[in-house]
Each structure stands twice: as structure tokens, then as C-alpha cells.
Amino acid sequence: MKRDLQIGLMAAIAAMIPGLFLAALGIGGGVPVIVTVGCGVGIVVAFGRRWHRQAVARTEHQTTHLRSAIGVAATAGGIPTYWTEHSITPETLTQIQQLIAALGMRSVLELGSGLSTLMIAHAFRRAGGGKVLSLDDDARWAGQSTATLEREGLASFAEVRVAPLKDVTSGGRTSPWYDLSSVAAEARFDLVIVDGPPAWKGDRLARLPALYELRKHLGTNGVLVLDDAGRGGEAEIARQWQRDFPDLHFRMVDVGRGLFVASVQRSTLDLLP
Ligand SMILES: C[S@@+](CC[C@H](N)C(=O)[O-])C[C@H]1O[C@@H](n2cnc3c(N)ncnc32)[C@H](O)[C@@H]1O
Structure with a gap:
């Protein structure tokens, strides 16, 4: 006013x-x-x-x-969908679920657990297969996510692991990022969802290491998505990734708080708006 x-x-x-x-x-x-x-x-x-x-x-x-x-x-099968300002937005989740369904993805690595973990696990149960591995630096929140998955009978479709943040040197800077020691070196994922570490704790480039650290874990049709890509810090991360990974294909999707997509295959981008 x-x-x-x-x-x-x-x-x-x-x-x-x-x-x-x-x-x-x-x-x-x-x-x-x-x-x-x-x-x-x-x-x-x-x-x-x-x-x-x-x-x-x-x-x-x-x-x-x-x-x-x-x-x-409507598709949650009675699971309470309680959105907070930390949760992925429903429109972003819908976009990600469309991608999972279109490409028949079955293995998902997620950074930052919550409603997204629950809803993707639920979609996998409905589809008859698939697994989400979600890393969370906050043990209390990870425990809460695990308890919700167990309560909803979704424990075989998702696992939340505590991955404390430790200093990682990646993309030209050193910052606290997930300890990946619990992820097998040979593990390959169809989809990586980057929704942590929380940038609101002060480091606007907190998610920068994701692609540098996880590129080797992307399968041959792998896709990595960065949530909150409309924010200044994430826009900077997106620019740096584009510059440093000329072998990947990128698209900024105007959905929710912005979703930046990095894909091994160019054709995957045709599935996006
Ligand atoms: C952006 S959130 C992850 C949100 C998650 N992907 C979802 O859709 O609900 C990043 C981190 O914030 C922390 N967090 C604290 N309170 C939270 C809340 N109410 N919902 C989700 N994450 C929360 C967790 O440690 C989580 O890993």
C-alpha cells in the first residue's frame, strides 16, 4: 500500500x-x-x-x-498432505511425478525429505514398484519423515537416511553439504531431486555441490532437478552448472518456485513444458 x-x-x-x-x-x-x-x-x-x-x-x-x-x-489415498513453506509445491511435485511416470523411473535419490518423499513413495506403491532414497541432514526431521512413511505402510518404497553436512569442495568453493558415505559408489539413479540443504539457513549457494557430487550417480537416462530455482542463489547455481557440464541438457521450468532440470538425454526435455 x-x-x-x-x-x-x-x-x-x-x-x-x-x-x-x-x-x-x-x-x-x-x-x-x-x-x-x-x-x-x-x-x-x-x-x-x-x-x-x-x-x-x-x-x-x-x-x-x-x-x-x-x-x-485426490490421489494421495487418504494420506494427509500438509504443505508448509518448506515443502515442495504441489505443482512442482505434480511436474516431477509426470516425469517419473512418463520415463518409467524407478530409482530416486532425494536431498531433503518430507512431503515429496511421502508422495513419490505413494506413487511407486500405486505403480507397483520403485524406491526413493532420501538424505536428510536433520536427524529429528529424518525421524519424523521415517515415522510418517512407516505409519502409511510406505517403508518399502522409501528410505530416509541421516546424512550430516560436512565441508565439501565442489564447483570452486567449500561449503557444508551432505556426507555421501552411505550411498554406494556404484549406485545409479533415474532421478535426483535437489531440495536441500536448506538455503534459508544462510548460504544461498548451499545446493551448488549437488551436480558436481552426483553426476556420476545419474543413470544413462538420468535427470537431476533443482527446486526453488527461481531464487537468486539457485539461478546462479543453474548458470554455473550449465557452464561446467556441457555434456548435459538443461531447462528452466516455470512451475512452483522454479524447477531447473539437468538431463543426460536431450529428448527428456521434450517432456517438459
Ligand atoms: C526444502 S526442505 C525439504 C522439503 C521436502 N522435499 C518436502 O517436499 O517436504 C529442506 C530441509 O528442511 C528441513 N525441514 C525443517 N522443517 C521442515 C518442514 N516442515 N518440512 C520439510 N522440511 C523441513 C529438513 O531437514 C529438510 O531436509
Whole structure:
């Protein structure tokens, strides 16, 4: 509201400048008033159109969000789907699940457990196979995720392992990242979901090591997705990955908080919007 008032005040001042200029030149006969009113109307129309476009975009975004949340809840088979600001968004999860189904993916490695783990495990149970291995640095949260999987009878479709953060030198910097010692060197995954470590703890490039550390774990049709790619830090990570992995194919998908996709096969990108 305060920002709207500031913009309105600045626009009013801007609208008066040409009229005042003409008046200062001695041009009278109502011309400065007509010019000022004309400029004012022009500015109001321009801002009105901009605000209208923004409102429509926000409404469309919310509609997609709501529709996806309803869709996920409808297919959740009674599992409570409780979204927090830390959870993956329902529209991003829907996009990932479409990719899993389209490519018949069966092995998923996830960084950062939660609702995504639960819902992908549930999709695997419905599909009759598949497994998610989810690494979490927070033992308490990992325990909670494991308890939910067990309560829902999904323990054979997902496992949450505690992977404490330790200093890793990757992509030209050293930062705390997951200890991968519990992941077998020969393990290959169809899909890697990067939704941790939590960037909100202070390091905006916290997820940078993911592709450097996990490239060797991607299968021949492997895909790695980076959630929250609309944020400044993740956008920087995406640029660096594109520069450093010329053998991979990339796509930024405008879904949820932004999903950046890195794929071994170019054809996989055709499945994305
Ligand atoms: C972005 S979250 C992971 C979200 C998860 N993929 C999901 O869809 O729910 C990254 C980390 O935040 C921590 N976390 C703390 N509170 C959480 C919450 N309410 N939901 C999810 N993660 C939480 C966990 O350690 C988790 O690994």
C-alpha cells in the first residue's frame, strides 16, 4: 500500500512536469492544463494495465497451485498432505511425478525429505514398484519423515537416511553439504531431486555441490532437478552448472518456485513444458 502511494505520488509529479515546463515557457491558453491532464491519464492507463496484468498472473499462479494441491490430495489415498513453506509445491511435485511416470523411473535419490518423499513413495506403491532414497541432514526431521512413511505402510518404497553436512569442495568453493558415505559408489539413479540443504539457513549457494557430487550417480537416462530455482542463489547455481557440464541438457521450468532440470538425454526435455 505504501509502495502504491509512493508510485502514485511519483506518477503525479511526472504528469505535471511537461505542463509546468510549457507554463515556464510562457505558453498559456489552457495548453499546460490539457497536457498535464493528458499525461496523467496516460500514466494511469499504463499503470492500470500493468497492475491488472500482475493481478491476473498472481490469480493464475494461485489457481495452478490450488488445482495441483487438490490433484495431489485426490490421489494421495487418504494420506494427509500438509504443505508448509518448506515443502515442495504441489505443482512442482505434480511436474516431477509426470516425469517419473512418463520415463518409467524407478530409482530416486532425494536431498531433503518430507512431503515429496511421502508422495513419490505413494506413487511407486500405486505403480507397483520403485524406491526413493532420501538424505536428510536433520536427524529429528529424518525421524519424523521415517515415522510418517512407516505409519502409511510406505517403508518399502522409501528410505530416509541421516546424512550430516560436512565441508565439501565442489564447483570452486567449500561449503557444508551432505556426507555421501552411505550411498554406494556404484549406485545409479533415474532421478535426483535437489531440495536441500536448506538455503534459508544462510548460504544461498548451499545446493551448488549437488551436480558436481552426483553426476556420476545419474543413470544413462538420468535427470537431476533443482527446486526453488527461481531464487537468486539457485539461478546462479543453474548458470554455473550449465557452464561446467556441457555434456548435459538443461531447462528452466516455470512451475512452483522454479524447477531447473539437468538431463543426460536431450529428448527428456521434450517432456517438459
Ligand atoms: C526444502 S526442505 C525439504 C522439503 C521436502 N522435499 C518436502 O517436499 O517436504 C529442506 C530441509 O528442511 C528441513 N525441514 C525443517 N522443517 C521442515 C518442514 N516442515 N518440512 C520439510 N522440511 C523441513 C529438513 O531437514 C529438510 O531436509
